[in-house]
Amino acid sequence: MVIYNKWLETVKPTIAVNWEIANKNGIIDGDFYLADLLSYENKTIKEKLFVLLKKNRYELDRRIDKFGMFNTRTASFIDNQKAHQEFWNKYERPPKESYWDYIVERRDLLVPQDIRERKGSFFTPQIWVELSQKYLTEVLGEDYKQDVDVMKDRIKNGANLLEKHVFQFDFLNDDFSKLPQALQKIINDPQKRKKLIIYINPPYAEATTARTVTRTGRNKSGVTKNYKLNEYFNAKIGNASNEIFALFMAHVYDKIPNSKFALFSKLKFIQGSNFKKFKEYFLAKFMKGFVIPANTFDNVKGHFPIGFTIWNLSVKNNIKNINCNVFDKNENKIGKKRFYGNLPKSINKWIKKFDDKILDAIAYMGNPSPDFQHNSQLYISMRKGIEHFNFWNFNTDNIFNGCVYFAVRNCIKATWINDRDQFLTPKKKWEKDINFQNDCLAFTLFHGQNRISSENAKNHWIPFTESEVNSQEKFESNFMVKFIQGKLKANGNGDLLGKKILRTESLCIFSRKK
DNA sequence: GATAGGACTAGTGACACTTC
DNA sequence: GAAGTGTCACTAGTCCTATC
Incomplete structure (x- = not known):
């Protein structure tokens, strides 16, 4: 190069x-x-x-x-x-x-990188091409495989297949009337269409890019606005129309109904909240699929799954969940994973209910997008950050809600497999599970993403007394020690922050010397 | 000790929406 | 109209390990 x-x-x-x-x-x-x-x-x-x-x-x-x-x-x-x-x-x-x-x-x-991203010239690694064809064979039968083998043989033996069978077609702008007549006949014939397999690895691109973040470039202007298909599908699939692979999916669904559809794509269309409307539009039966690490594709550095999924477009099912085999970069099968589509409200919708901007805050917690991909952005600080997600106010009334949110999002390590998994509104059981709540508080106090420091403001989060850590100076606040000891009662020591005190019993998160 | 390369982590803001 | 949300085929920097 x-x-x-x-x-x-x-x-x-x-x-x-x-x-x-x-x-x-x-x-x-x-x-x-x-x-x-x-x-x-x-x-x-x-x-x-x-x-x-x-x-x-x-x-x-x-x-x-x-x-x-x-x-x-x-x-x-x-x-x-x-x-x-x-x-x-x-x-x-x-x-x-x-x-x-x-x-x-x-x-x-x-091929220049920007052209690849938009026109789909990304090379699909041979091992995943072969694996995807094996899956197609399993789902669609040996007849399919024979056809592929025949084509391979003919190409290998010098048949002039490229001249006769390859044509240029702008999938995002051209009308289907520009397709070769022979292909149009197949697409327009309901019986022949049922046997048609659409097998693609479309480009994945949205307007946004981290190049903007790092000031090494700008967003990909025109990705959202410049395609005719975007205009047409925006009303049908909503925000998903910002993503090019979603436009490909919608176009196939719209123009080649009842066919078999096999594609490589990100899994956002199953899990992502931006694809809610898309899933109301794209109704199909999942047949089989697998996921692989994205960075096994050329020029892809991100740690997220790329899925190969096969769909029967003649069966109009809502996408509730799909079960995929998981392969590592060496094509070793390392397990299975279920991706859920019909998800309840996110954990961000839940935590928002306890966000009180009026009470004095004892810390702020960023609530980035509720998936594993963004967990590294989740932190607690005495100052509101400049990130443009919500900064949630920790106060004396909602401290356990915040700690549950923080601990749940951080207790499982983010991997390429769970990268786009969503955190959801919790079920009710946690509210009575005191041990769980205490564990979450302890986890939050000592986690590295807890960036509370006395340098920024009065630190209410020190879980030790001055004598326990041999401090030469008196701490500005002993709120957390008293909170843990259960001394902050509604009728007791109410001087801290001047708010209603909820704790009535000691929290058993540490074994203290008596 | 110098260098290369990999593993790992922090974090940034435009865009296109939706919600308030 | 303002504020909030979801997104990034992310980047750049640091630290550690392997190799020469």
């Missing part, structure tokens, strides 16, 4: 090509680079490339014309090939022959 980037700077500008038009026709600068790289004495020696280097010019996409003659398009150099010569004098080429096929297979790596 380093050499390719240097080639982009020095050689590409000297090739007489209108790159904008070339890109529209599916030819990228990477094709010219491959032609250069896989050549000997300025002559491409690898066959079946989109572009070939022929000494002092490139030949593109050779075809047989209507007279049976070779019809080729060429591109030359604007500097008499000077920059090209100087560049390749520095590097030895071609690489070892054993690498040739791999290099050509990974042409996708030469």
Whole structure:
């Protein structure tokens, strides 16, 4: 990639090509680079490339014309090939022959990152392609597999399948009337459509990106607004229309009803609250699926699951839950996981009920999005943060609600598998479980995300007396010690913060020396 | 001791909504 | 209209370990 980037700077500008038009026709600068790289004495020696280097010019996409003659398009150099010569004098080429096929297979790596994200040129790792086809075989039978094998054989034996069967179609903007007639006939025939399998790995992209966060770039403008499909589907699927893979799903559901649908995607469409309306629209029967780590895909660093799921669109079921096998990066099956779609209200809706902005706060707790992905953003402090989620007021009346929220969200380690799992409104049992409440308080007091410090304001959260920790100075507040000891009674010591005191019994969270 | 690379963690703000 | 919510095919920095 380093050499390719240097080639982009020095050689590409000297090739007489209108790159904008070339890109529209599916030819990228990477094709010219491959032609250069896989050549000997300025002559491409690898066959079946989109572009070939022929000494002092490139030949593109050779075809047989209507007279049976070779019809080729060429591109030359604007500097008499000077920059090209100087560049390749520095590097030895071609690489070892054993690498040739791999290099050509990974042409996708030469597609710019932003184009990949929007147009779906992400390479699906071979192990997941093969595993997904195994699942399709199990669900749809051996006939499906035979068809795939036949296609593979024909391609391997040089059949000209690409010319006849590959066509360009802008799924997010083009009308289905632009599809080849033969395919339209199948899609429009209810009986044939039932046998149709839509098998895709669509692009995953939303407008937002962490590049904005880190000031290394900007949001992906236009992802939400620039696609015709967004306008059409926003009313049907709500916020989900911001996500490109959801547009692909909705489009298939809308235009190719009753078919079989198999896709790689994020699991948000099952779990995410933004997909509530989407699930009212997308009614289908789940057949089989698996999840894999996202970072096994190229250029993906995030720790979240990508799912391969197979759906029967002719059965109109609400997506309540789906049970998937879980595979690690080495394709080892490591268990099963159920993803729930029909979820009750979130834990954030619940904790909000106890948020009293009028009473004096003894701390603030951020309530980021209620899933494991955002747990690292959850913290308690004496100051309101600048993050734009709600900062919940801890006070003397709601201290256990806050501690339960904090402890429940932090007690299970976030992993790539539970990344988008949601925290929900708790059931009632906890209210009578004093041990559980005490455990949550102790957990909250000593957790690393408890960033309460005397530096910021009066610290009401010190669970020890001055003598217990040999402090030379008197603490500004002994609220927590008294709270734990149960000395803060409604008719007792009510001087702290001047509020109603609820505790009547000692909390057994520590064994104290008597 | 220097360097490379991996594991791990903190945290930031625009956008497109929805709710108050 | 203001405030709140959900989102990020996240990034950048630190620390630790392996290797030379």
